Amino acid sequence: xxxxxxxxxxxxxxxxxxxTILDAAEKVFAEAGYGGATMQLIADVAGLPKANLHxxxxxxxxxxxxxxxxxxxxxxxxxxxxxxxxxxxxxLGAYIDAKMEISRRHPAGSKxxxxxxxxxxxxxxxxxxxxxxxxTNDRIKVIQSWVEAGLMDAVDPRHLLYMIxxxxxxxxxxxxxxxxxxxxxxxxxxxxxxxxxxxxxxxLKGIGVPESELSKL
Amino acid sequence: xxxxxxxxxxxxxxxxxxxTILDAAEKVFAEAGYGGATMQLIADVAGLPKANLHxxxxxxxxxxxxxxxxxxxxxxxxxxxxxxxxxxxxxLGAYIDAKMEISRRHPAGSKxxxxxxxxxxxxxxxxxxxxxxxxTNDRIKVIQSWVEAGLMDAVDPRHLLYMIxxxxxxxxxxxxxxxxxxxxxxxxxxxxxxxxxxxxxxxLKGIGVPESELSKL
DNA sequence: GATTATCCTGACCATATGGTCAAGATCAGA
DNA sequence: TCTGATCTTGACCATATGGTCAGGATAATC
Numbered sequence: 001x002x003x004x005x006x007x008x009x010x011x012x013x014x015x016x017x018x019x020t021i022l023d024a025a026e027k028v029f030a031e032a033g034y035g036g037a038t039m040q041l042i043a044d045v046a047g048l049p050k051a052n053l054h055x056x057x058x059x060x061x062x063x064x065x066x067x068x069x070x071x072x073x074x075x076x077x078x079x080x081x082x083x084x085x086x087x088x089x090x091x092l093g094a095y096i097d098a099k100m101e102i103s104r105r106h107p108a109g110s111k112x113x114x115x116x117x118x119x120x121x122x123x124x125x126x127x128x129x130x131x132x133x134x135x136t137n138d139r140i141k142v143i144q145s146w147v148e149a150g151l152m153d154a155v156d157p158r159h160l161l162y163m164i165x166x167x168x169x170x171x172x173x174x175x176x177x178x179x180x181x182x183x184x185x186x187x188x189x190x191x192x193x194x195x196x197x198x199x200x201x202x203x204l205k206g207i208g209v210p211e212s213e214l215s216k217l
Numbered sequence: 218x219x220x221x222x223x224x225x226x227x228x229x230x231x232x233x234x235x236x237t238i239l240d241a242a243e244k245v246f247a248e249a250g251y252g253g254a255t256m257q258l259i260a261d262v263a264g265l266p267k268a269n270l271h272x273x274x275x276x277x278x279x280x281x282x283x284x285x286x287x288x289x290x291x292x293x294x295x296x297x298x299x300x301x302x303x304x305x306x307x308x309l310g311a312y313i314d315a316k317m318e319i320s321r322r323h324p325a326g327s328k329x330x331x332x333x334x335x336x337x338x339x340x341x342x343x344x345x346x347x348x349x350x351x352x353t354n355d356r357i358k359v360i361q362s363w364v365e366a367g368l369m370d371a372v373d374p375r376h377l378l379y380m381i382x383x384x385x386x387x388x389x390x391x392x393x394x395x396x397x398x399x400x401x402x403x404x405x406x407x408x409x410x411x412x413x414x415x416x417x418x419x420x421l422k423g424i425g426v427p428e429s430e431l432s433k434l
Numbered sequence: 435g436a437t438t439a440t441c442c443t444g445a446c447c448a449t450a451t452g453g454t455c456a457a458g459a460t461c462a463g464a
Numbered sequence: 465t466c467t468g469a470t471c472t473t474g475a476c477c478a479t480a481t482g483g484t485c486a487g488g489a490t491a492a493t494c
Binding site for chain 1: 247248250252253254331332334335336337338342345349350353370372373376377379382384386387388390391394395398411412415416418419420421422423425
Binding site: 013038039040050051054058059060 | 450451452453454455460461
């Protein structure tokens, strides 16, 4: 990597500023959308002059692209939890927990992702067509093997995945609506626990996981 | 109403143009977001000069406001199906069907709604706080009565509603992702039927509706 | 057919925004 | 301390956009 040539302190400055800018950008893109976000506002949130953003990221689009790619990485990491498990209760339960936790800790990222996909994925369409398609097809096979092993009902794996994605991400993307319906308060720790338990219970029971497994939630 | 004073033909012109503009606006707002949408593009889609839009809708914000309010009305109408039913299987089944149908026929509207809520509902916050809160609280009571009558498990009604909203709207808001995962094809009639059946089955079974009711889906 | 109310629209304006640049500041290495 | 590389930033520019307006077209009324 050419950045290894760069001296240490300069390297650190670059790293920190890029992170500061990316964090600010994620926040602003989430709140205003791509079109509504302005470089000036991102700069203000980052606490840097606007021209400095353009030093690190040549264009608004390049900055946005980086934000979206980072979110995709977080998404993929959560998906890993899916794997190291033996059956549907464990695997899907852990996956739902992981995604709910992301929705709680990282709502801005989820909103940017949702916005990007809603607008026909102008910058990450290639990722959808390759990484996402592959990942999804792999999990579908895993789910089908569970069905064949009699560990769960013969549900369509695709729609099961969509339901999990939709529901977990809803707690991030629609957090404002959820707060409004919660007496204008953010969900408390206990309410988040309850949300996770409720979601897991309905989905897992809905696909035929036996009651003995459900009681572990 | 003062528009009754307006002569017939003029009245019709107004009605038709407003509808043309609102349809174009919904489409463009859905595809580009509020910030990314331009009055010029909406005008082009509507096939009218830009100045004409400003004759009917004074500002971009006024036009957007009207679009969002219309969507809220559609949403409320679908919610009516919830009522004329006796138990959870029938009521929730019909409600899910209705919302899935809206997602299929009216995806642009759903996207505008999602975008509005994601951006902290700048124009319909008052509706969220009044109409939506009231509607939700009413349905929660209904669901609780079903629980008490032993017609379903003791699930938290709130999270059940969120799951239904999330899942059904996902098929509109993320239709591009779903298409990408469906070999770049829109869902066929059969696939929509399958989607509806899958969603209803998982959710209804998940809340403890007996198998005898499920087989009717 | 003359008058009034409504509708239509090309041309125009003020402003906001993404992006540029040149000059200066800071740092690393010799 | 000197030199080159990297980083910083205020000032600036071209363009796009929301919105205005005056004058013309069309429809309704008498």
